Amino acid sequence: MGRTIFLTILCFVVILLDFYCYYAIVAVFKNWKNRTKKIFKITWWSISITLILGVFAAIYLNLFLSARAIILVAFFLISTGKLVMLPFLLIDDLRRLTIKIFRKLKTEEQRPTSEAITNNNTAIAQSNNKIAGEPITRSAFLVKAGLIAGAVPLSSLSWGIISGAYDYQIRRVTLKLPNLPKAFDGITLAQITDIHSGSFYNKTAVKGGVEMLMAEKPDFVFFTGDLVNNLTSEVKDYQDIFSKVTAPLGVYSVLGNHDYGDYHFGKGTSPAKVKNLQDMVATHKIMGWDLLMNENRRLKVGGEEIGIVGIENWGMGRFPKYGKMELAMQNTQDLPVKLLLSHDPSHWRGEVLEKYKDIDVAFAGHTHGMQFGVRLKDVQWSPVQYIYKEWAGLYREQQQLYVNVGYGFLGYPGRVGMLPEITIFTLSRA
Numbered sequence: 001m002g003r004t005i006f007l008t009i010l011c012f013v014v015i016l017l018d019f020y021c022y023y024a025i026v027a028v029f030k031n032w033k034n035r036t037k038k039i040f041k042i043t044w045w046s047i048s049i050t051l052i053l054g055v056f057a058a059i060y061l062n063l064f065l066s067a068r069a070i071i072l073v074a075f076f077l078i079s080t081g082k083l084v085m086l087p088f089l090l091i092d093d094l095r096r097l098t099i100k101i102f103r104k105l106k107t108e109e110q111r112p113t114s115e116a117i118t119n120n121n122t123a124i125a126q127s128n129n130k131i132a133g134e135p136i137t138r139s140a141f142l143v144k145a146g147l148i149a150g151a152v153p154l155s156s157l158s159w160g161i162i163s164g165a166y167d168y169q170i171r172r173v174t175l176k177l178p179n180l181p182k183a184f185d186g187i188t189l190a191q192i193t194d195i196h197s198g199s200f201y202n203k204t205a206v207k208g209g210v211e212m213l214m215a216e217k218p219d220f221v222f223f224t225g226d227l228v229n230n231l232t233s234e235v236k237d238y239q240d241i242f243s244k245v246t247a248p249l250g251v252y253s254v255l256g257n258h259d260y261g262d263y264h265f266g267k268g269t270s271p272a273k274v275k276n277l278q279d280m281v282a283t284h285k286i287m288g289w290d291l292l293m294n295e296n297r298r299l300k301v302g303g304e305e306i307g308i309v310g311i312e313n314w315g316m317g318r319f320p321k322y323g324k325m326e327l328a329m330q331n332t333q334d335l336p337v338k339l340l341l342s343h344d345p346s347h348w349r350g351e352v353l354e355k356y357k358d359i360d361v362a363f364a365g366h367t368h369g370m371q372f373g374v375r376l377k378d379v380q381w382s383p384v385q386y387i388y389k390e391w392a393g394l395y396r397e398q399q400q401l402y403v404n405v406g407y408g409f410l411g412y413p414g415r416v417g418m419l420p421e422i423t424i425f426t427l428s429r430a
Contacts, residue, residue, distance in 0.1 A: 007059065011052050014079055018048045021082050024089045051075045059386060070411050072370060072383035164415035166205035168212055171423045173394055173402065177360055179336040180429045183302035187249075189425040190218035193343070193365025194226040194256065194406030195242070198234030199413060207241050209407065213422050220249035220299065223289060224365045225256025225313065225343030229410060230264040232279040243287040249299060253289040254310040255280070256343040256366065257319050258410075292341060294327040307335035309359070314351065315344040315366075323347065325356055332358075339363065345390045348401040361400040367391040369405035369418035382418055392418070 022044055026037065054071035175189075190213055200206055213221075223245075228234040235242070245251055259280055265273035284291040292310020299306050309332065314323030323342065332338055337360050340352065345364040352359050369375065369392045373382025384391045395401040405421045 007056065011055070014052065014082075015048070017079070017082050017086065018044075020089065021085055024092075047078070051078065067411070072372075072386075076372070076383050164417075164419055165409055165413060166202055166209065167415070167419045168209040168407070169419045169421055170212060170216065171421055172426070173423060174426050174428050175361055175400065175402075176428050176430065177337050178429065179360070180427055181301075181304035181306065181336060182429065183304040184306060184337075184427050185429045187219040187301065187427055188216070189220055189222065189339075189427065190216060190247070191222045191224065191363055191402070191404050191423040191425065192245075192407045192421075193224040193363075193404045194368060194408055194410075195223075195235075195238075196226055196229050196258070196406075196408035196410045197238045198229035198231070199409050200238065201413070203237065203241070206238060209420065209422065210241055210244055213245060216422075216424050218247050218424060221245055221247045221251040222339075222341055222363050223251065223253035224341050224363050224404065225254050226258045226365065226406075226408075227256075227280070227283070229258055231261065232259075232276050232283055235283055239283060239287060246288060249301070250297075251287075251289045252297065252308050252310060252341060253284055253291050254341045254343055255291070255293070255312055255322075257313045257315055260313070260320065260322070262320060292328070294322075294324045296328055296330070296332055296338075298335070305335060307332045307338040308341070309338055310341040311347075313343050314347040316346040316350055319344060319346075325351060329356065345388060345401060345403045348390060348395075348399075353397060353399060357399065359399055361402065364390075364401065364403050365406055367403060367405065368410065371406075371409055371412055371415045371418055373416075373418045375405075375418055 022041075026032075026040075032040070051071070051074060055075050058067070058071045192213065259277075261273045261276040261280075265276065281291060281293075290297065292308070294311050296307055296309045299308055309328045311323035311325055311328045313319065314321050314325075329338075338358055340356075340359045340362040342348070342352070342362055342364055344366045345362075348362045348364065352362055367384050367388050370382045370384035373384070374380060375382075375392065380392055382391065390401055390403055392403050392405050395403070402423065402425075404423050405418055407420050407422070409415060409420070
């Protein structure tokens with residue numbers, strides 16, 4: 001209920017902002033032909049209304065994550081552009097209002113003559129129109145300056161495609177695990193997720209990211225799902241690159257919601273869909289990745305052990321629940337530490353926290369950080385936080401969850417602020 005009220009107020013404010021900006025622009029470009037004015041009016045309000053309805057659909061309906069990303073990013077970028085434009089319009093309105101008040105007070109102090117009235121009206125008109133020697137009116141200058149400033153957020157989308165899509169960032173996190181066996185103290189774990197190989201268009205850049213990962217020399221590696229967008233065949237051209245992701249203690253992987261072929265073949269079990277999944281399993285094996293499908297492994301170092309638990313996708317809403325924790329957790333009671341690979345972070349709150357309190361840390365992906373936002377040392381924000389409570393970074397509630405914002409991209413072919421991530425964890429007893 002609270003979220004609905006917030007969204008309603010937000011959309012109401014956006015509509016007011018739309019009206020204010022629209023009429024300011026129309027007033028400045030009053031010399032437009034009637035046809036141009038009509039096209040601008042239809043375009044402006046069609047985009048505004050579509051985006052507002054799209055925000056409600058993205059949050060309340062089971063749209064694909066890529067569709068949600070496109071809608072919410074477009075809404076926030078366009079709204080931000082209008083907010084940036086707003087101060088220029090307010091300055092212009094305040095300027096014109098001040099002139100009018102000043103002129104009115106001045107005429108009240110003096111007995112106006114017909115000549116004075118004419119001069120007063122001329123001065124007011126000049127404040128909004130060209131003054132001799134000026135190439136542009138003050139109002140036109142301010143509104144056009146606002147339009148240019150407002151275009152900056154939109155231009156960031158283009159920059160996100162050019163620069164952000166492959167700008168891999170290494171994030172370092174210390175995981176404190178009091179029950180960690182001494183032999184594991186200080187060893188390193190790497191996580192990548194959401195490769196989405198069907199979206200790539202720069203093989204050299206993808207290879208560079210893998211080389212960055214391997215330069216860290218992790219002791220073992222987790223991949224937490226979504227190798228492809230729809231079909232296993234998408235990874236064919238990148239299989240040789242990701243085969244180079246290796247580690248002394250192994251590479252462990254799980255499937256994400258995109259890896260089953262549901263978005264291409266539907267929810268059924270057609271022969272083609274079954275074959276696609278079989279190819280996916282075979283691809284992980286060919287790359288040397290140990291695919292965990294509702295099962296676990298015992299990781300041994302110096303005679304001591306911890307558990308690696310991997311389940312198939314378990315998501316809220318329309319996302320499939322193929323994961324079966326009761327199977328994945330079999331015969332793990334004696335392990336002092338258990339690390340869970342689960343693609344969708346909603347699984348942590350939806351099942352793990354309540355039923356599986358012996359899971360020390362869960363590792364997830366899925367959100368991509370919406371591929372748009374702000375991520376600083378102490379502050380992070382993205383539209384995706386209105387959909388997922390846990391969406392990027394480390395979360396603690398007795399147990400721990402880490403959400404990696406992804407290696408690849410989906411839908412929008414770029415990233416703005418929420419750059420592709422390679423996470424390096426150091427396991428620590430202290």
